Amino acid sequence: MTELVVGRRCLEVRRILGDVDPGTMPIVTQEAALPVVRELAAEAEALGIGCDVLVVPDGEAAKSLAVVEEVVRWLLDLGVRRDGLIVAVGGGAVTDLAGFVAAVYLRGVDAVYVPTTLLGAVDAAIGGKTGIDVDGKNVVGVFRHPRRVLVDVDVLDRLPTELKRQGLAEALKAGLVGDPDLVAALERDRLDVDLESVVRRAIDVKLAIVGRDFEEAGERAHLNYGHTVGHAVETVTGIGHGDAVAVGMIAAGRVSALTVGFADEDRQRDAIAGLGLPVRSPAADREEVVRHVWRDKKRDGAGLRMVVLERIGVPGVVHVDAATVDAALDAVGLQGGT
Numbered sequence: 434m435t436e437l438v439v440g441r442r443c444l445e446v447r448r449i450l451g452d453v454d455p456g457t458m459p460i461v462t463q464e465a466a467l468p469v470v471r472e473l474a475a476e477a478e479a480l481g482i483g484c485d486v487l488v489v490p491d492g493e494a495a496k497s498l499a500v501v502e503e504v505v506r507w508l509l510d511l512g513v514r515r516d517g518l519i520v521a522v523g524g525g526a527v528t529d530l531a532g533f534v535a536a537v538y539l540r541g542v543d544a545v546y547v548p549t550t551l552l553g554a555v556d557a558a559i560g561g562k563t564g565i566d567v568d569g570k571n572v573v574g575v576f577r578h579p580r581r582v583l584v585d586v587d588v589l590d591r592l593p594t595e596l597k598r599q600g601l602a603e604a605l606k607a608g609l610v611g612d613p614d615l616v617a618a619l620e621r622d623r624l625d626v627d628l629e630s631v632v633r634r635a636i637d638v639k640l641a642i643v644g645r646d647f648e649e650a651g652e653r654a655h656l657n658y659g660h661t662v663g664h665a666v667e668t669v670t671g672i673g674h675g676d677a678v679a680v681g682m683i684a685a686g687r688v689s690a691l692t693v694g695f696a697d698e699d700r701q702r703d704a705i706a707g708l709g710l711p712v713r714s715p716a717a718d719r720e721e722v723v724r725h726v727w728r729d730k731k732r733d734g735a736g737l738r739m740v741v742l743e744r745i746g747v748p749g750v751v752h753v754d755a756a757t758v759d760a761a762l763d764a765v766g767l768q769g770g771t
C-alpha cells in the first residue's frame with residue numbers, strides 16, 4: 434500500500450527515497466513545478482545524492498506514448514535499476530505519466546508522487562490509476578499504487594485561484610459522495626477553506642472507496658459523480674476539468690432528484706457557486722453533448738449508468754433513459770440547436 438504524507442514543508446529527500454539507496458533520484462516534472470524540484474535537487478546535492486530532472490511537455494501533452502518512450506530511454510541512460518524509483522513532481526498529467534512508466538519500466542519500479550496541484554493532491558495522485566492518451570483520454574493505463582505520496586500543503590496554498598478552484602471541484606465531489614462534513618466546510622469557508630484539512634478529508638474518502646474496490650468493479654464508480662455529463666461538456670467546450678465536473682454535478686443532481694428523490698439540489702448548487710465554479714454549461718451544441726454522454730464508457734446493455742446521490746454522503750448508481758439525460762442537460766442550461 435501507499436505511504437501517504439500530508440503536511441507543510443514535508444518534502445524531504447530522505448522521505449522521498451525511504452531507506453533505499455537508488456543511486457540517483459530521477460525526477461519527472463513539468464515547467465510550473467520546477468521551483469519545487471529545485472529545492473529538492475539542492476537538498477539532494479547537499480546530501481551527496483544524485484538527482485536527474487526530466488521536464489516533460491505541459492498538461493495532457495505529457496500523457497502520450499511518445500513521451501512514455503522518452504522517459505523510458507532517459508531512465509535506461511541513467512542506469513535506473515529494478516530497485517530504483519521514479520519521482521513525479523507536478524500535476525495529474527505528470528503523476529499519470531510517471532506512474533505508468535514506473536509500472537512498466539523493467540516490469541515495474543517504485544513511483545513516488547509529489548502532487549503540486551490541488552487536483553493532483555486530492556484525486557490524480559491517489560488511488561493507483563494511471564493513464565496515457567491514445568485517440569482519447571486514458572485509453573492506456575494500469576492500476577498500480579505508487580510507493581509514496583507526499584503532499585506539501587504550502588505548495589498548494591501558493592496555487593493561483595484558478596487551479597485551486599479546479600481542485601476544489603473534485604474535493605467537493607469527494608465530500609458529496611462520502612463526507613458531509615467536508616461539504617459543510619467548503620460551504621462555510623469557500624475559497625478560504627483550510628486546504629490541509631480539505632486534502633486529508635478528500636483523500637480519506639477516495640482511499641476508503643478504493644480500498645474496497647481497487648479495480649473499479651463496482652463502488653469505485655461513485656467517484657465518477659458528475660463526470661458523465663462533465664466529461665461530455667469538457668470534450669465539447671474545452672472548459673477545465675474542475676469546471677466541467679461542477680457542471681456535471683449540477684446535471685447529476687437533477688438526475689438524482691428525478692430518480693432517487695435527492696432533496697438537496699439547491700444546496701449543492703449553492704455550494705458549487707460558492708466556490709466560484711460554474712453551474713451552467715458554456716454555450717455548446719446540445720446534440721453533440723448528448724452524443725458524448727451516450728458514448729460514455731459507463732454505458733451498458735441496460736442504458737446509461739449514472740452516479741446519483743440519495744442524499745449528501747450517500748451515493749448510488751441508476752440506469753437512465755434519454756428523457757432523464759434531457760432533463761439533466763436542461764438543468765445546466767444547454768439549449769437545443771445552439
Ligand SMILES: NC(=O)c1ccc[n+]([C@@H]2O[C@H](COP(=O)([O-])OP(=O)(O)OC[C@H]3O[C@@H](n4cnc5c(N)ncnc54)[C@H](O)[C@@H]3O)[C@@H](O)[C@H]2O)c1
Nearest residue numbers: 463465466492524525526527549550552553556557562563
Ligand atoms: N489517475 C487518476 O486517478 C486521475 C484522477 C484525476 C485526474 N487525473 C488526470 O490528471 C490530469 C489533470 O490534473 P492537473 O490539473 O493536476 O493536470 P496538469 O498536470 O496538467 O496540471 C495543470 C496545470 O497546472 C500547472 N501546475 C502544476 N503545478 C503547479 C504549481 N505548483 N503552480 C502553478 N501551476 C502548476 C501545470 O503546469 C498545468 O499547466 C488529467 O490528465 C487527468 O486525466 C488522473
